[in-house]
Amino acid sequence: MDITVNILLTIATAATPLLIAAIGELVVERSGVLNLGVEGMMIMGAVGGFGAGYLTGSPWIGLLAAVAMGAVFSLLFAVMTLSLATNQVATGLSLTLLGLGLSGMMGTSFVGQPGERLPNLDIPGLTSIPVIGRLLFGQDPIFYISIALTAAVMWFLFKTRTGLTLRSIGDSHTSAHALGIKVIRYRYLAVIFGGACAGLAGGHLSLVYTPQWVENMAAGRGWIALALVVFASWRPWRVLAGAYIFGAVWIGQLHAQAFGIPVPSQLLSSLPYLATVVVLVLISRNKRLTMMNTPASLGQPFVPDR
Amino acid sequence: MKKLLIALMTTTAAMSLAVTAEAADKFKACWVYTGPIGDFGYSYQHDQGRLEVEKALGDKVETAYLENVSEGPDADRAFERLAREGCKLIFGTSFGFMDPEVKVAKKFPKVMFEHATGYKTGDNLGIYNARFYEGRYVLGQIAAKESKAGVAGYIVSFPIPEVVMGINSFMLGAQSINPNFKAKIVWVNSWFDPGKEADAAKALFDQGADIIVQHTDSTAALQVAEERGLHGFGQSSDMIKFAPKAQLTSLTDDWGPYYISRVQAALDGTWKPGNVWLGIKDGAVKLAPFTNMPDDVKAMAEATTKKIADGWNPFTGPIAKQDGTPWLKDGEVADDGTLLGMNFYVKGVDDKLPQ
Structure with a gap:
């Protein structure tokens, strides 16, 4: 039983940063803006969170700093693309x-x-309940936030x-403007909210997942979050499902390897x-619904006119 | 799409991060790293070596480096750019730079090249490597003494000879103490992803391993060991600060003396493409202080380290291959060529080698 709980906890830790960053980006894209800078905002959140936590000795201040860092950094994108109307794809990259x-640097x-x-949540009497105690009342604070x-x-x-x-703006900014x-x-x-979320996801990396700072520690998680939003066809609950499927299969394949299942590890790593793609494609088969959910003016x- | 974007992004990032310098008349030595110099692991240690060169020969030499250069064909451009920018001596520090470096070395016959951990040489391309496997034998012995379960968790990156050699040496060491010792091996298919390494460590501990060994670069796995009150080994750098109660020792690299000697040789005009493989006795492979273990284990580890420094090779027969066929006869020592191309497990490894 213990191992099951441990596995579920590991999955939650792996899925949380993906979920937070993707939810933030979902709101941005619903408003019709495509911000490909998730990875960058995430890593800025990670360094800001780690730095503030390290310098002040308080991981809570680190958490706030991570959110602030992501938000401020996204402001740069907002000024460029919204006020100066630059190309969103290029600016995001x-x-x-x-x-x-x-x-x-x-x-x-x-x-x-x-x-x-x-620190993980620890409620006397509740966290010590067997099995569900640690799952429901013993995880890190960012999990509950996510x-x-x-x-x-x-x-x-x-x-x-x-x-x-917000959704109507994403579908037709000219009509909304009219x-x-x-x-x-x-x-x-919306962009600042997305930045704050990406920053929080980065803070999760450097304050919970692996409490350290190393360059490039997001290691592509921002890109996975971006892909999740598209595959989830801009629906929050599907983003949640996608993040957890991704986490579960990832942790599952590690256990399969440790257990000694003779499947090539390269295949397992790509699983x-x-x-995630297969599942999300299956649940988005309804074309009409997908069309309805795609922000029509995304990226424009x-x-x-004044 | 994701992969493409990442490749695009990392190479562009790498290109833009190049540190170029001022004076044009100084001798220019350059380095190419596969990871960020801030990884506190493999690339970090190479960069420490570069800094030692600056310290020792700074008035005669200027240095430059490119970090985050992805392995494979894409690395061509990194080497070419350095050669065009006037680098006279270029060190490629990762296995995957081998073919790109061979190619670029042919194009720039006047530039001196050195490649770490590979096996291809040329008229102006030397190779150098460190015998990490020597240290891994000691780790194996410590693990077998310290593990209560008799099972280690082993996190590895890619099935290249360097890594396979390490697994074999570790298991030979462990089974010299406890013949029933087992290692659970998990391939994360990445040199550097702290999150993945932490997840792999958790999975291995959950499946009954109580000691963690890694052939990846971050401190994440050791931090998991620390949280769980278990033990493990650091890699590349001394990671004791991250795991004061969990780190038994750390297998560290010290490239400084080698880099200084090579740059000096180039300055003197005596540089020739070499093929060196440095070990514990040369000071290139070092074990961090033995901690969190009883005195008798520490004494054993020190004795083995000394034995290796005195010239004993962990790959000394009799050793059989995984399927039981004999490999080395009693007293026979593996030759470097076989080790550098090692693509098989020795007896006792309980894993199938990914092809």
């Missing part, structure tokens, strides 16, 4: 490159230093008026990608 380089003095880890965030985004996008407005909606303002807020720059 450069954001990633800039983030990778800048974080490496900022983190030079943190290399080789052990950092602060965010679940709450997914629920909040679902509610916001589909149950609130502001959410409806109706008097402040397109650029909405998009600014998480394959499995918008210059309001």
Whole structure:
């Protein structure tokens, strides 16, 4: 039983940063903006979170710093693409490159230093319940934030008026603009929210997952998050499913190897990608529904006529 | 798409991060790393070597490096760019740079090249390597003494000779103490992804291993060992700060003396393509202080280290291959060529080698 719990906990840790970054990007894309800078914002969050935690000795300050770092960094993207109407794909890619380089430079003095880890939740009486205790009440704080965030985004996008407005901007910014909606303002807020989420995901890496700073430690997780959003056809619960399928198959293949199942390890290593794509393609087979969920003006720059 | 983007991004990042320098008349020595110099592992140690060169010969030499260069054909451009920028001596520090370096070395016959851990040489291309397997034999012995379960978890990157050699040496060491010792092997197919390494360590511990060994670069696995109150070995750098209670020792590399001697030779005009394989006795392979173990185990580890430094090779027969067919006769020592191309397991390894 213990091993099952351990496996589930490991899966949750692996899935959490993907989920948070993808949920943030989902909101950005729903507003019609494609930000390919997730990896860059994530790594900036990781270095900011680690640095603040290391310098102040408080991982909680680190957590806040990670979120702030991601948000501030995304502002750069917002100014470029929204105010100056630059190409979103190119700007997003450069954001990633800039983030990778800048974080490496900022983190030079943190290399080789052990950092602060965010403590796991520990509620007397509840966490010690066998099996479900540790799963429900004994995980790291960011895990709970990730679940709450997914629920909040679902509610916001589909149950609130502001959410409806945001989606309408993503579908047609010209119509939204004609109706008097402040397109650029909405998009600014969405991009900053996405940046904050990516930063938080990065903070998870350097404060929970592997409490250390090393360059390039996001190791492509931002790109996986981006892919999850598309494959999940812009639906929050599918992003959740996708992140956990990815985590589960990834951890599962490690156990298969440790157990000695004679399948080539290269194949096993690629399984998480394959499995996630296959599952998400299967659940998005309904073409009409997918069309409905795809933000129609995704990636198009918008210059309001004055 | 993802892979393509990452490749694009890392190479561009690498290109943009090149450190170029001012004075044009100084001798220029350059390095190419596969990881970031901030990995606190393999590439970090090579860069420490570069810094030692600057310290020792700084008034005569300027250095430059490219980091995050992906292995394979894409590395061509990195080497070519350095050669065009006036680097006179170029060190490629990773196995996967072998073919690109051979190609670029032919194109620039006046530039001196050195390649680490490979086996192809040329008129202006030398090779150098470190006998990490020597240290891994000692790790194996410590693991067999310290493990209560008799099972180690072994995290590995890619099935290249270097890694296979390490697994074999580790198992020979372990089984010299406990013939029933087992290692569970997990391939993460990456040199550097802290998250993956941590996940692999967790999976191995969950399956009953109580000591972790790695042939990957980050401190993540040791940190998991520390959290779980178990033990493990560091890699490339001394990682004791990350796992004060968990690290038994760390298999570290010290490239400084070698780099200084080679750059000096190039300055003197005596550089010739070499083929050196440095070990414990040359100080290129070092074991960090033995910690978190009883005195008798420590004494044993020190004795074995000394024995190897005095010239004993862990690959000394009788050794059989995994399927039981004989490989080395009693007293026979494996030749370097076989070791450098090692693509088989020795008896006692409980894993199928990925092809």
